[in-house]
Amino acid sequence: MNTSIQHNMSLSGEPPVALSTWQKIGVLVGMFGLGILLLAIFNVNFPNKTLWLTVSLISITLGISLFSYGLYTSQPAGIKNDGVWLKPMTSKGLIAWITGIAITGFYIVLYFYPQYLGLNTDKNTGLVALFDPLSRFLNGNPASQWFVYGTLYTVAILAFGIKFLWKYRNNRYEVLRTFSVMFFQLSFAFIIPELMARMNSDSFSLPYYDLKNIWPLNYYNFDQYRVDDFISSGNIGIALLIFGVASILIITPILTYKYGKRWYCSWVCGCGGLAETAGDPFRHLSDKRLSAWKLERWMVHIVLVFSVLMTTAVVHSYLSYDADKYWLNKDTFLIGVAVLIGLLFAVIWIFKRHELEKDARYGAIGFTAIILGLISIHYFSGNNIFIFGPETLRSTYAFLIGSIFAGVVGTGFYPIFGSRVWCRFGCPMAAILGLQQRLFSKFRITTNGGQCISCGNCSTYCEMGIDVRAYAQRGENIVRASCVGCGICSAVCPRGVLKLENGPQKGRINTKEVLLGNDVDLLSLSSSSDTEK
Amino acid sequence: MKHIAIIGNGISGITAARHIRKWSDHKITVISAESEYFFSRTALMYVYMGHQKFEHTQPYENWFWEKNRIELKKGYVSKVVPKENKLVFSDHSTLNYDELIIASGSKPNKFGWPGQDLERVQGLYSKQDLELLETNAPNNKLCKRAIIVGGGLIGIELAEMLRTRDIPVTFLVREDSFWNNVLPDDESETINKHIRKHHVDLRLSTELKEIKADENGRARAVITSEDEEIPCDFVGLTAGVSPNIDFLKNSGIELGKGVKVNRYLETNIPGIYAIGDCAEQTEPTGLRRPVEAVWYTGRMMGETVAQTLCGNKMAYQPGHWFNSAKFFDIEYQTYGWVWPKPKDDELHFYWEHSTEEKCIRIAYHKNSRAILGINSLGIRICHEVIDRWLSEEKSIDFVIENFHQANFDPEFYKQHHKAIKNSYKQPLQTV
Structure with a gap:
């Protein structure tokens, strides 16, 4: 027998799969909430949409929260990766493929066939219609498919954010970072733009603007219709336009210089927010080659x-x-x-x-x-x-x-x-921030002398596919364009080797011939041919 | 260009190979019977726990070895013939070398317990042990209770591993508190509590007397030194390791507990070196033990012997002792020497958090007040800073005053240096 067998296909070697009572209740409540949305997709016309949408969204959030409460709080605080590579959901098993295909399908319908979600020019039906009351309440207009998507996206970040908070409750960096992405999603990405839309009238029309969504991620920010809107909306509009330009040319460089790209990618950004919360169970699947x-x-x-x-x-x-x-x-x-x-x-x-x-x-x-x-x-x-x-x-x-x-x-x-x-x-x-992070920033991950045991947890759980261990085992700082500073490598390290830091440029990128702990006279080392890469 | 053969592809052998390649063009052959590629032994536990797949424990991608012209040979060396510069393999094939590095590691200790060779009784050291464990204790239906014998680092790791599959574990520890031949009482007691918090049936001052077999020759129960019979489906023997050197008997290479080496890691036979777990220093550095079965020392010996083989003869000169471990959720680090009980001319300062599982212990010299070592549980300490302070023989007062500089916890973590300082000012806290 060897250890590369497909654990999820074998009858033995599985972690215990029994669910606790809280987890069972969580599944029930969550599936109930999801069921309402599914029925709406199949054009069930709910009588009191405000009530049913509220029930649905609260049930989903509550279900995920109860499930993770049962999963994590029954154990002492610590790293919770038991069985990650043994469970089919998190090791590309059948259920993972089904989930992947389902989400992909949802995106295809959302982007290219929104009519199937019930988007109509006159009166919405189906899923989109279910969201009409909330949309009217926030921005005064009937829902669009983007409103449905934005709401579900926010619910996902909030609910899975709660899960993440319980999972990493021992780690204050992770806790604060997660509160931050939850806050920015709820306010900047969701509520504020909707309320801004409410201010619009025939003579005053601001474009939908998630203020933290910076060009070029927000690639349409300087499209003609938006710029026209900005300019025609007086001082507020001009201010927003200037803010949009300043975001990428002034604000971003300053913050990235001081803190690395993490200030955006794992503390503020909505894409990052979803990846860090709903996507967290899949972070280890990134390609490390x-x-x-x-x-x-x-x-x-x-x-x-x-x-x-x-x-x-x-x-x-x-x-x-x-x-x-x-x-x-x-x-x-x-x-x-x-x-x-x-x-x-x-x-x-x-x-x-x-x-x-x-x-x-x-x-x-x-x-x-x-x-x-x-x-x-x-x-x-x-x-x-x-x-x-x-x-x-x-x-x-x-x-x-x-x-x-x-x-x-x-x-x-x-x-x-x-x-x-x-x-x-x-x-x-991320490319722009990464260039700057690599070349002009104080951020780095430092390694703790000679303490690395090359176990590989850091590399395995790096969602960006960085081979963190390759640096740690040589005692070198990790200075990589792609690092989003999520801090998980540091969290999962069993020997306290990694630390995310902002520090002086000098010595930020270091190479070591011999690690700390060995009193080799470095001057006596013969010159390195450095054939090893 | 010499041909350097290395027996063993663990951290010692591989570090030697990498550094030899870095500094020279010698032909390098690394021999292993255990695995095709280098993997991190310390990470085997994470494979069973499902945190990683086996491939994740391999620090280098498979193309690395060919690219760096390090030949990997799978085979079991059954004999070394120094006179002919020759290795003989179990299949009777041979390999000639110009210089030889022995880095064959350790094997689990067995102390002649009745029943120690039964089925479903095993140690935990090699890749094969991990595979065996997957067969012996795959889940809590086939393994209704596991017994672990030996309260060291591997024992507690094995307990943690089995608990991730909800397998009930009884942990027999000879000492009256976990690992208290290394840890002072307070730290040891914190770990005792933590082990029990993870629902492990911890039996202190209890030894194994006998393992009983069922009709198929499998372990079915153990008898403890209290004459209690505990039914079980699995017994893990984790009472330490010793050098894996049986294949060197009668080779002419001088053996003791391990392969005897001088400060240059040379054996009694010119051109043959030994490093890592299997080496026994005839002149140990400072207070270090002659045989050091630790990841870091293996790596350092590899770095050192590579220098010698590349024409820059160098003695093994480890700096200040350091080590680390993780006991379930509690991280442990140690720097310098902290003995379980302070020696006559030593004092200990100890601080522990009132609610969390965190503590710091600083050993220092009674008269000069220079620090001698630091232990920590639950607080990460900066290796570089402490190493410097130890070298500079900083006083305990200085260290307490500047302790924040030595913190390596992640950002936003609660800092404890003020609490530590306050506690230090109350003279009663010093033991």
Whole structure:
């Protein structure tokens, strides 16, 4: 017998599966709530929608809470990963595939066939109609499929957030971080934008704006209709537009410099919020191979380039030619973008070139050349083309990246690829923050001298697929673009080796010949041929 | 270019191989009968517990070895013939070497208990032991009660493992408190309570007398030193380990408890070295034991012997002692020397949290007040800071005053240095 057998297929070797009483009650209550939504999908017309929606959402939240209460609070506080790789749900077994397919199906219907959820131009039916009362209460209008999605998304983060809080109740970093994502989802992503929509009238129309959803994650933030709305909504609108630009150009760099990208990715962001709560049971499924890291670096930066080009083209398309009408016209905009990107490249190249691997250098030069090349072709040819028209670029991006990658694959495949596929391979915001985190930030994960025993828990539970152990066992700090600072590697370490910290730049990236504890005279070491990678 | 053969692909052998490759172009062959690739022995428990799959315990991807020109050979060395620079395998094939590193590790101790070789009786050390455990104790239907014999680190790990499958565990510990030949009474008592909190039937001052067999030759019950018979389906023998050196008998290599080596990790035969669990230092460093079966010391010996083999002869010179463990949910770290009872010229300062399972103990010299070592439960301590303080012989007063600098707990954790300081100011707290 060997240990690589499929445990979930065998009759022996399974962890105990018996549910406690609280868990059974939790399943009952939760399935009841979910059942109401299912009936609504099948067009059952509930008489008192306010009541039934309330009952449904409360039941789902309560069910998940009771289930996790029964699961975690019967045991002493500590790491709760028993049986993770033995249970079919969390080790890509049958039920994981069924769940994955179900979520994926939901996303496909949501994005491309919302009529099946009951979205109608005149009067909503089915699931969407069930959400009408809540939508009216918050924003004054009937529900859309996005309102349904937003509500369920928020419920998922809140309910699974409660589960996460119980699971990691021994760890204050995790507790505070989870309260933070729950708060930002509930207020910034859900309630505030809906209330803002309520202020809209015929003469005053702010676009739906989740203030923490920053461009380029929010790739449509500078679309014409939104910018028109912002500008026509007076001071508030202008302030929001300025905030949108400042978010990415000023606020983000400052916070990322001080705290690393975690301030956003695992404390604020909605995608990250869902991954850290509902996605937590699947975090260990991320691919840890070196080849996956290589793929990640190319993919995420290609998406970033795509989003920059797309946005540049879209903004350019609606700007005026006339320099007198607005100081920002087509020409100044293109020159501005080119200067900004050129400057960014120059700073990286001058100050951080020695820290870039060979493929990163090729990438940096290549991507910069592509962007500047296309902008200059466009500028000098004077035609309204970026090879493809801006609308084609935008709709392709919205379809491929916004819907398929971020939604269908990113979330639908949680139980198969892990919870951070989108964040790791696709999110252009993560790419920007990651560049900065790697090159200009105080954040790092430090390792504790010689205490690592190479057990691998840190790498296994890294949702971003970082091989944390590879650094820890050599006593090196972990400074990686993709690290979202979730802190789980530090939590699961049985020997207290890892610590997330903000500290001085000096010594942030360190290499060690010999770990602490061995009094080898380092000066006497013969020069390293360093063939080992 | 020499051909260096390494017997054993554990942390010692693999560290030696990696460092030899780092500093030279020698041909390297690593031999193991246990596993194809290097894995972290300390992580075997997590495979049974379902935290990881076996592949996750392998710190390097499989292509790593070929890329770094480290040849891996699966085979069991049955004999070493130093005169011919030759290894003989159990299938009678041979391998010639120019220099040899023995890193064959340990094997579980058995003390001649009646019934110790029955079916469903086993130790926990190797990959094969893990596989056997999966057969012997897969769940609580086939294993209605497990008995663990021996109150050390492997014993408590085995208890934790079995408890994740809700298997009832009776834990026989010879000492009158868990691991109190290493831990002072307070720490040991905290762990006793914690073990019981995890529903383990902890029997202190109790030894194994005999294991009874059923009609199929399987363990069915144990008799304790109290003459109590406890029915069981599984017995885990975890009363320590000793060097795995039986295959070296009559080879001419000098053996004691382990393979005898000098400060340069050289055996009595030129060109043959021994490192890790299987090595026995003839001149141990400081207060260290001659045989150190610890992950970290194995790694350090690997780093050291690689230097010697690459032309930079170097003595094994470990710095301040350190170690760590996790007892169910409680993390333990230790730096320097903290004895269970302070020696004549030593004093201990001890602080423990009023409600949580956290404590700190600092051993220091009575006259000079220089610190000698630190123990902690439930609080992470920074290795680098304590190592420096030990070297600089900082006084207990300095250490208490600056204790916050040595904290390695995650951000936002409750800090205890003020409570520790206040407690230190009350002279009665010092034992």
